[in-house]
Amino acid sequence: MEKSIHLDHLMLGVCYYPEHWPETLWQEDLRRMKALGIERVRVFEFAWNIVEPTEGVFDFDLFDKFLDLAYAEGMTVIMCTPTATPPAWLTTRYPETLNADKDGNLMHHGHRRHYNYNSPVYLRYVKKIVSVLAERYGQHPAIVGWQIDNEINCEMNEFYSEADRAAFRVFLEEKFVTLDALNDAIGARFWNQTYSEWNQVDLERHSLHGHCNPHMALLEKEFFSLSAIRFVKLQSDLLRPLVGQRFITTNGIFGHLDNERYTQECLDFMTYDSYPNFAYGQEGINGKRDGELGDRMWSMNLSRARALSPNFGVMEQQSGANGWDFSMLAPMPLPGQMRLWTMQAVANGADYISYFRWRTAPYGTEIYWHGLNDYANTPNRRLDEVAHIHRDFKKLTSVAGSKYVAKVALLNDYPNEWDGERDLWHGPLDHASRNAIFAASQHTHTPMDLLYLQPHMTAKDLRAYDMIFYPHPSILSDETATLLKEYCELGGKLVLGARTGYKDEYGRCPMRPMPGPAASLCGITVREYTLPHPAQQTEIRWNDDRLQALGFWETLIPNDGTETLAFFAGSYLDGECAMTRRAYANGGAAYYLGSGFAEATAVKLLAICGVLSPYDALVSCPADIELALRVSGEHQWFFLLNYTGEPQTVEIAAQMQDALTGALHQGEQTILPYDLLILQRS
């Protein structure tokens, strides 16, 4: 079932905190929102105390008034469950509801999301507050949907409370039934880690240098994901009968969480929280560096949201400067950037854009996380920019429900993502290759989807794509290898890279030549491999090109019938086979690259697979422009986005209409800094 938001026009919303402001301000706020084209507010996600100020004492006055006012003013509302921030009265009385670190230190009051998913006490209180809210507001006419909790697994996606430890034992016992099976799965014979009683089994605890069994670490992440899903499902199951047709969603995409399963089992669709301004933050981790995509990288994150919900919402969209009191500092967006980032989300599949937040918080940790309004509540250019965006949206009504179109996919899966966090022979390699492949797709204007492998997927599902990159699936089952082979046989072009297939589902390396289950799929065997020191260099010679061999090197032995495409050059591996192609029926092929992917390598692979720059003949763009295409029936919208401070010139082959101005363009067209062009074709 497609888990999409279903809107008949591109819609604007905003996050609002009535409890932060005097009641006398509400009406003016709602009317000013409406004047800007904002049709929807999200409320309540941190407001538990407002309705239950002390245990069991409920006071609905504030939100009764607000919701009635919203209804009266014609504003629709997304209501939240407030479980992301349990009250002090609850955590003080029941510290077992708190999350803990590996050393057993509880995560006390002062932040958010400091609770755990498995405490029976917390679950009891969660059920209570969700039921009370759903009963009172489930049918409120202002409310159109519900958000569960807030940013599941944000802040912290590891859980080590005693409640989690107990639940982990149950999880393992259910999964493995016998200790022998568990011991075997985790390779417990290594370093004498065998368990002889279930009560010896535990999540990670304080240990020498923070070490733990790596296979148990992988099982932990599966458990964290399962715990989160159960926690959200508990709430959606409670809400469903009481909210009727109103949608249930939640916001953000975070780690240690099977978002596909979670969306399918608990939600009507996914909403994402999009903050491209992180790319300009002072803290460097997201800082824009040479050769990186900066704020344009958020299109990768938006592709991730699109994978969950082809038409998704952005529940929180950047509306000003960032900053917690002592972290994540970033400047005010430059003139135009807010609109650019809004259109980046739309281009990538969003139909609903809700800004975070209406007015900047006057206190608390997020005092510098700016809303549309500054503290002073006086006019500013960000409000003007929203008005501009609203004018744009009115020109783009029929974009709602249209689909982003891509013929290339970048495949991933959770076991490899989670295992790669600790496995430094795999994780950093995969991370670098994914970024390079995504950069190749961006710079060449080759639309690409991001896909997570799911149990129910068929080769036909995959064949929606002409080409699939699955860069480094170190954990690879025979079943998946078979699926991929079927994809090739259906004419799909598959590209795999180094370290494919050397691990089983528990992250163990079985006695099997590499690339394991991919050996017959690709028609090769790995002869020799190495994790090169950064100072070691070799190249890959592919026809006349010299490409970088990044991150890992494998020399390949092609089977009969497998073609050698490229060779190592210039190190002790000189002359060894570095890349192969095994042809399949229907034009299908399995490519194997014995290293990580450089951007240039990915471009060359796109080219030989015949999927490079599919719209170049219609509109030719410089690398600095993002091109995205949304299609609905006969209608096509080309979104061309300029993230740079320089004007960029595109070349339009055949006349197309400017969707915003109605003008007809052909030939050279200039896009101003931080501006955009939407060309319509039908």
Added chain:
Amino acid sequence: MEKSIHLDHLMLGVCYYPEHWPETLWQEDLRRMKALGIERVRVFEFAWNIVEPTEGVFDFDLFDKFLDLAYAEGMTVIMCTPTATPPAWLTTRYPETLNADKDGNLMHHGHRRHYNYNSPVYLRYVKKIVSVLAERYGQHPAIVGWQIDNEINCEMNEFYSEADRAAFRVFLEEKFVTLDALNDAIGARFWNQTYSEWNQVDLERHSLHGHCNPHMALLEKEFFSLSAIRFVKLQSDLLRPLVGQRFITTNGIFGHLDNERYTQECLDFMTYDSYPNFAYGQEGINGKRDGELGDRMWSMNLSRARALSPNFGVMEQQSGANGWDFSMLAPMPLPGQMRLWTMQAVANGADYISYFRWRTAPYGTEIYWHGLNDYANTPNRRLDEVAHIHRDFKKLTSVAGSKYVAKVALLNDYPNEWDGERDLWHGPLDHASRNAIFAASQHTHTPMDLLYLQPHMTAKDLRAYDMIFYPHPSILSDETATLLKEYCELGGKLVLGARTGYKDEYGRCPMRPMPGPAASLCGITVREYTLPHPAQQTEIRWNDDRLQALGFWETLIPNDGTETLAFFAGSYLDGECAMTRRAYANGGAAYYLGSGFAEATAVKLLAICGVLSPYDALVSCPADIELALRVSGEHQWFFLLNYTGEPQTVEIAAQMQDALTGALHQGEQTILPYDLLILQRS
């Protein structure tokens, strides 16, 4: 009441530890001190065990003997209370007397200052030992004064023991009376942090990523300061009736402490511990870097001491290389530097200089914190340098009691200082601007005082200064704004910078246009602001000058009658107003700069306010020379200090006398490396 040391001549002292040395060495040590001109020793600050080796068992033998000997040898003594290092017998029996970290880990034996200020048990023992000492030695003829504890809030100025937590609740209950008031002050509605019972309230505890409510964090610091003051006052109240006319002081200036209140309420005057050699330390944090003042920066610290006590003492003055066993490593002072740093203290208001320490510790953490004597106790050049200083001091007798003279002040206050520790939109900006302004005063020979705003201050008090920099008072009350306006109306020239007035007393940002209470004072409104990324650049065009816009940018809207002095240039803010001047009666004016202060900006402001380089006509110095002026009635002493390894030449306009040699100087005069010149005028 002026809290100054009152001496009739510049005096030398030294820190001495009779308990570290055989009794047989004492007399020789005292006589050698006297021979060097040292008239006073400080003793006892870490000697609790010596008089109370086990609980309740007292043994005064060692110090009875030493004090009697000191008296017999004509040496005066500063006695200390020994509460900085509670004995092992006390902390082992009563671990609740220890300080703790946020996770609850106690700070065990092995360092100093590991106790907390609020444990009733510790306070009981403190009262006991202070009473016992005061009763025994309060009237001892050798003793001229008392030091309480040692370096209050050094090592650690945060306290999280259970005793502190309990006292914090009492502090908040007294301050706010109701939980509603507290919840409101800390913006508890943000992230659902409302308290419904007092027992839920706490100092910071272990939390996710160390987060806490930022307003509570500010209240914590107020509490830490109050706790320290109460702790010192407890001791001074006990001492006062028993020590008669002898002075009570303590040493050092550290964080989370309202030093003004503390000096006024508990002490007769403040003494400072001056270690300019930190500037040459290996650890970098104080390392001398391009454009920084290095050891000359200690003049800023000495100005801070002067703000508390116009004539202060230096209880611990650098007397050799630094070093704990594994930190704070620094080399031996170069020949001349000890004398230079001594005169730096005198130039900045010190009348008493006590070296730390007589002889280098033969054991313990400070084994490399060198005293005047090396381990070997044989002659060395540092002892020779003290003899030289003593000869100098004899020429400077009448400097004692004279005052440092400045017509410019750099204003600060504790709420902003404390809030700026976590508030990264404000703290780093303020820090950089203060250093730039101080550097401007140093390099242009414009003497400057450092002032902390106190509740009792009047506009007339401030008007002692022709010009005041108050760079970035983000927390600003209407009362303070009124005070500053009165200052301008009295003819004072006030300079404010970006981020002024955007917070209230609890660090919240109220709904009010910036710069809040300073808006009418300066006649402006802030239109737009940003915390620029370091890679973002803009300039400020002020007449023909191009100045750096550092740290923060605000564009200003001047009211009618407010003059625009400068404009942003070269970014998206190009052409916007960057600096204004509102004129007041009597030549007063309020300047507002919409950014942080570069040194050149501060120099230009000093110039247009007519206070730049006031003594240039008398003696013209290169930037590398510090100029300080001490005045007593008709007498003036110009201290000219050369911190560099190069000779520096000054130009003396009219003949003045060399206070050390008696020579008459006019015209060019050379000051050798690490040497100085004191010119007398009367």
Added chain:
Amino acid sequence: MEKSIHLDHLMLGVCYYPEHWPETLWQEDLRRMKALGIERVRVFEFAWNIVEPTEGVFDFDLFDKFLDLAYAEGMTVIMCTPTATPPAWLTTRYPETLNADKDGNLMHHGHRRHYNYNSPVYLRYVKKIVSVLAERYGQHPAIVGWQIDNEINCEMNEFYSEADRAAFRVFLEEKFVTLDALNDAIGARFWNQTYSEWNQVDLERHSLHGHCNPHMALLEKEFFSLSAIRFVKLQSDLLRPLVGQRFITTNGIFGHLDNERYTQECLDFMTYDSYPNFAYGQEGINGKRDGELGDRMWSMNLSRARALSPNFGVMEQQSGANGWDFSMLAPMPLPGQMRLWTMQAVANGADYISYFRWRTAPYGTEIYWHGLNDYANTPNRRLDEVAHIHRDFKKLTSVAGSKYVAKVALLNDYPNEWDGERDLWHGPLDHASRNAIFAASQHTHTPMDLLYLQPHMTAKDLRAYDMIFYPHPSILSDETATLLKEYCELGGKLVLGARTGYKDEYGRCPMRPMPGPAASLCGITVREYTLPHPAQQTEIRWNDDRLQALGFWETLIPNDGTETLAFFAGSYLDGECAMTRRAYANGGAAYYLGSGFAEATAVKLLAICGVLSPYDALVSCPADIELALRVSGEHQWFFLLNYTGEPQTVEIAAQMQDALTGALHQGEQTILPYDLLILQRS
């Protein structure tokens, strides 16, 4: 008694884990080993659970079968005690057996070596398992020797469990008898750290900024060493009567352990674990940098093993790429490097080389710590390289038992090594000087031994060396000074450097001119000293050479009869004496350098002492070649090792035979990259 391995030929071994593989694979594995020339396997060091899966239930089936098979296949076995990894059933039931950090956090299951040496419970279980194993397998015909535990003090060499704390008190009470003596030894009067009851005494606990009494910190390390020795001796005493003539050893050399005493008291000889590939690791700490020796630095470690056992074994020799799952990543050795590193060990005194491990672990933390066989168990070049090494070994049979020959020694001792960990005025200086002196010996082909001072050593023992560097013995007793003087009087040439003799046995600095006990030995007094800031520079002028004065500067006053060799030049110390020589009878001399040692300074000292490049007349090598000499009676083997990627040319003066090919060489001979040449002379 010489604690050497006694073999009649160079022997190959391998580490094997029968419990990791199906029983069906064992025979093939053993036969393939034999085919490669591997004669011995080490087993069992992490296999406790295999024989005691739950408490008191023993199951010998697996190892009975394996050992019988090994015997049948003619494979000899080194059996281990499995105490490095206590079972989960033990540590879960008795958490007091775990090690703890200073904060009291226990080191839980998940790593290895997480136990402590002093828990009575753990010692009881250790005795039980060792007894059971020794009784069952002590006389097994396949077993030729025993390894106790695994890598004593690896992973962690600090112990802070409650059991350790109790044992530490006993240790101190035995050592000092009275608290007065302890308080005096640790300088407890500094900062009031005096103890009045034994129960107040403790190992380090959580404290402010991790500070502790530095003298207590030194005693802690003595205690850690003693605890480890007692733990190993407990096991060797249990084994000895039950294993007959079979040898007892253990592997690796780690910190906080008196390896000399430990080898003498508990072992028949020492084996080392040699992983030169760390030099190519990605983590930088061991990364090869300009001017450093890289993998050649392992010859220093091998010299350390040789100091313990003139003929030693390598229990674990690099056999592939390194890597734990998230640390210590390093690439596959280049072709030739495994053989080079094997010969490096042999050149430096090893007669037994056992690779770690037969096949790469298919699971667990060491999943990337590659064995000879890859996961796939198919042929690879590392196996071919072992076959090559075996062919070499057969040519080198008589090298077994021959001795490495050096006439220069680099002296060290444990108190200085341990004290230098915290003492930053000494430790880094000593570390840098040792590396420079070792590099000088390597680059000039001057074989050098590494020697730790032991209580029983006599001047005659030392006189085995013509020259001894003892770079910076800050802790120096009068007894040692006397020993060194006797060495000089016997004609030895001794070189000391800055900071010699300023501390006593407890790390205190007594009242005595520097260099303390070395003053009369060297005929000097130190006038002035400093720990220079890195930006401070001075040179040492020695005849026409200008040498760097590194790390510390001391100016010297030579006594009558002491010769000044060199002077400081170019700083405030210009012209002061920097190096001296006191002549002794029989050509002996004591040199003193008032700074740290640069490599060039060490070379010049080797030259004037007449010991530089002793074999240059026979074979002249470039600096990049390591030269080592092993001698047995009339037989000499010159090992010439090329660690570089470039061919290196040596010049052979008189004809010598190539020990591997039998060819006769004279004149220029080229050694290929990562290759070697062994010249035989008899």
